[in-house]
Amino acid sequence: MSDFLMLSLVPMLIASIIASTCALLGNFLVLRRQSLIGDAISHVALPGIVASFLITGTLAATAMMVGAGVAALITVAMIALIKHLGRVESSAAMGVAFTAIFALGVLMLEWHGASGVHLDVEHALYGSLESLIWFEGHDWGALLDRQALADLPPQLPRVAWVGLLVAGFVTVAWRPLVVGSFDPEFAASVRAHPTLVDLLLVAMVAITAIAAFEAVGSIIVIAMFICPAAAARLMTNRLSAQLIWSQVFALLSAILGYVLSGYGPGWLGFEASLSAAGMIASVAGLILLLACLFGPQRRHHDASGEPSLMPER
């Protein structure tokens, strides 16, 4: 059991917090048909981190966060600019902006790679959940031991703060978020500031993606922004219920995915473990698949926008 505390508790907590935070925001991304934003921002974190390393010469967490944050802001500005100047739809603007910046990041990575310094690309993709070990977590008493708690990996409080921030944002801005997601023109007419709320939502996505990036890598972030929320949408026609379903699916993916990656191969008789991030994302995808097949609200309207179930007049 001490094994669990030392090796598994922290990664599971971090994965759960990140999954739940991403899924919370994901509900709005899915409803606004902006799912690509999470994807874009997770990609952009890489060049941001490389740039911050090239400038500061350290891989300190704060410098990385600032670098990724600046890159995210630049990308958001670029998307807005391309949308405005090029008059293209937002997904096209996003696709252009984040591939361009990601490509720039790859070039920068090669350049500094040539200078003989090591920065892990794999880490950026798959994260390093398994390495977040709590060395002082020998027994349950450690949970009450101030000194042992101080030894917790710093990623845990970091993602916890981000989770609280996002939960606070969704609570405070609930009504403008909902109105702006459903009917932006009406939202503008009642001065619900849809543009500002939109920007704040993207900023929250960016903060979450960056905090998650370091702990769990970008794959899991992309999966968690979309899968739980999309699956939840198929379970209910009520937004509040959808939020709850998305949280259930997110936590289920995080915990089940982590357990399966660590112990699954052992149960099958293999002496290995799989990437936790990869397994969590796979479980999330599987849940979405099941929801697509069996979700009670999976009957959607056809492309013409006409309802498929015509009620009586």
Add this chain to the structure above:
Amino acid sequence: MKPPAIHDPAILESPLAIQGLTVSYGQNPVVYSVDFVTPPGSLTAIVGPNGAGKSTLLKAALGIVRRLSGEVLVYGKPYAQQSQRIAYVPQRNSVDWDFPATVLDVVTMGLFRQLRWWQFTRRKHRDTALACLARVGMESFADRQIGQLSGGQQQRVFLARALAQQADLTILDEPFAGVDAATEKAIVEVLKSLRQQGKTLLCVHHDLTTVRDYFDHVLLVNVRRVAAGPVDEAFTESALQQAYGGRLGALQLERIVSVNSTPGA
């Protein structure tokens, strides 16, 4: 026509006074220097061919679309200070009806200005929303998912949301587009009852044959303002010809403006 001065009492009392409004997408102006002073207590149709900039004119007036130039006053003040006096009903197909919301949820959005961002709706808000639904004959649909409604029912829900706003001026973008006859009749009745209460209504309208029956004022536009005023004065054959650029047949025109030829109508 010379634009009236800003201290003109007609402008200060108007629910929506537009002066020199210009909007352009790229190089081409969509709305060019339009002046229109909405008469208080009127039921006004905005009429013009497809692509004449009718919807854009309204969206620009409300600040939803950026305007290149022009001044918009709501009861003599900028829109930002008076937005609670205006209810806007966008085109029905501008939103995603697959959104996870009930009919009541959508109508309650009309109470947005009455609540803080994070406030929950209470019993009295629910009752207000239900009363608004009853006015459009949709109270029995309160708990339905909005995606399960027909087009006409969706339009009535939008109208109920505007009623919940209790505005002095209601602006509707094509409220009769793609709705059934029963809904059209129900909407017209609500609009006329609002006018009776002294409210003002401004409505983008497509069907030229019903302009005379439904509206008392009209604004004819085709990028520029073509004509405006009481229906009897402004809704003439020559104005229609000018707005539609000869796209209307002689027979059509005769049917549309026939009442006009009878003196004293």
